[in-house]
Amino acid sequence: MSVKENDKWDYDRNPLKEEDRSRILARIHSSLYWVGKFVPEEEMFEGREVPLRDVIFRYISNPNPSEGEVEEALALADHMERKARDLENDLKTKDDLTKGKAHLLLDEICGLLRGVEEVRTATGPEAQLKAKALMLKVDDERRWQEFLKSLTFINSIEH
Secondary structure: OOOOOOOHHHHOOOEOOHHHHHHHHHHHOOOOOOOOOOOOOOEEEOOEEEOHHHHHHHHHOOOOOOHHHHHHHHHHHHHHHHHHHHHHHHHHHOOOOEHHHHHHHHHHHHHHHHHHHHHHHOOHHHHHHHHHHHHHHHHHHHHHHHHHHHHHHHHHHHO
16 A cells, blocks of 8 residues: 555554444545545556656646547546545455554545546646645645544544
């Protein structure tokens, strides 16, 4: 998995309860699944390490992508979506997951889906404005997500 282990959820070795699994799966399908989530820095596709974040950023900030670049980007989006669905299936079916591992899967799935969305909605000059706006929002969204995680973590300790 290419997600960096960097928050307190990553170290939670408690078994994943069905209630927690349901919440995590619901998060993936919420309309704001991407808040606080980043496109993975790198991802393995067909045995090849792809610098995913850089590739997507270059594509969405290109004001006039060629037809070939568009086709390649859309093919990459398809690969990312398939991988996200495979990881989601693991999240749904694996019985030996810990809370920490489940949250790492959530981060990776949401990051991949965010990348898919970025690629599929990028269009020329609008993409440059979108990329700049996205970069401005990232810090604020991350702080909000960390705040929500801290509330959930505190609630889990109290119960």
